[in-house]
Amino acid sequence: TTPKPIKHFLQFSDFTLAEFEYVIERAKIIKRKFKNYEVYHPLIDRTLVMVFEKNSTRTRLSFEAGMHQLGGAAIYLNTRDSQLGRGEPVEDAGQVMSRMCDIIMVRTFGQEIIERFAANSRVPVINGLTNEHHPCQVLADIFTFVEHRGSIAGKTVAWIGDANNMLYSWLQAAEIFGFHLNVSTPKGYDIDPTLVATTRYTFFDNPLDACEGAHLVNTDVWTSMGYEKENAERLKAFDGFMVDAPKMARASADALFMHCLPAHRGEEVAADVIDGPQSVVWDEAENRLHVQKALIEYLLLGEIA
Ligand code: CP
Ligand code: NVA
Incomplete structure (x- = not known):
């Protein structure tokens, strides 16, 4: 049997309306749990790696806090400290990171960079902002x-x-x-x-x-x-x-x-x-946390019955 193709979120058009409707419903539930201090750890032992080639406050915080709240761990890499800043090809980075981690978020320059990264990844890749998209x-x-x-x-x-x-x-x-x-x-x-x-x-x-x-x-x-x-x-x-x-x-x-x-x-x-x-700018910022938790949950676990 051929393996199921990996689902990425590299631009908004990668998801159907039905998928967005599902993720939005899950985000409502996950947000309610967070507000009620309810422990929800569906992603124990799962690791998110976040690759930043540009600055960030909200994106880093929401992905890192969100992964922690789901019971998993998040690792932050940037261009300065990682080998990406010394010219390691993104194709190689995609191969290596996806053998150690369960899901990857990338913030970079051209969209083609994240596409090359995803093409070499065994795990889902999420666009955390490129020059062309911020889904x-x-x-x-x-x-x-x-x-x-x-x-x-x-x-x-x-x-x-x-x-x-x-x-x-x-x-x-x-x-x-x-x-x-x-x-x-x-x-x-x-x-x-x-x-x-x-x-x-x-x-x-x-x-x-x-x-x-x-x-x-x-x-x-x-x-x-x-x-x-x-x-x-x-x-x-x-x-x-x-x-x-x-x-x-x-x-x-x-x-x-x-x-x-x-x-x-x-x-x-x-x-x-x-x-x-x-x-409603503060709600927009806060909601990054809730929707991305729902997005990660969907990419890793699929639809929960
Ligand atoms: N809106 C947004 O993506 O903010 P950061 O650049 O702080 O992540
Ligand atoms: N358009 C802005 C968004 C920052 C979150 C930028 O790309 O810098």
Whole structure:
């Protein structure tokens, strides 16, 4: 018999709607257990290795704490200390790590790096952010939306700012969950059509218009990790794209505001928006923990009867 192919989560489109619905239901249960201090150790003796080629606060903390809470262990590796920083091929790293550990999370630069890594892994690989995708964050964000407002199907989500990893994961999510994106990015920072296979979005030159009637207004840093050299140039190009009170006023009266964090108040978001009553940024951050525990559980144990 041929072995079952290994299930990875390298981009949002790797899962079906039914799989996401299952993971979201499990995340609700796992979150409740956590809040009730209920011991839940389905992953005793399992080890997660986390490979970071870029900085992180939330991703490291949520994966490491989450694996511990599930009864397993997590190991943190970065480029500086591991042999990856000295040129060991990712293919070799994938082979070696997957012989010692049960599941792997990778945060790196190009998507092709994590794909090569996964192609050489015997165990599931999770994308903890690449230049092109950030699927765990969008999973947490959708879970957060569902908690606050119910189903996201048929809703309108505004994306204001850079065409970056977060936007590409949101675009893939729109296709799977059946919602619409209103996208506004500055000239020269357009969506790369080779990364998108959905028609579920409308492009607006004016960010104010993109907010019209939105049920969720979303933004992110103007300069993502790896693009720091472009920072000064980007600050100029993104002038007018700050999510501020006038933009939130164009959205639906009950619109939520999201930002995956870290944020820059006074750049991509005004302080009175991110710290205001419509903002759910702390819930988004917390929910990384709960959805990733459900994701790891699903990748390692499959559907629990
Ligand atoms: N949102 C997010 O992924 O945060 P970190 O970079 O701190 O992990
Ligand atoms: N787009 C940002 C997200 C950080 C969590 C980046 O890639 O740096």
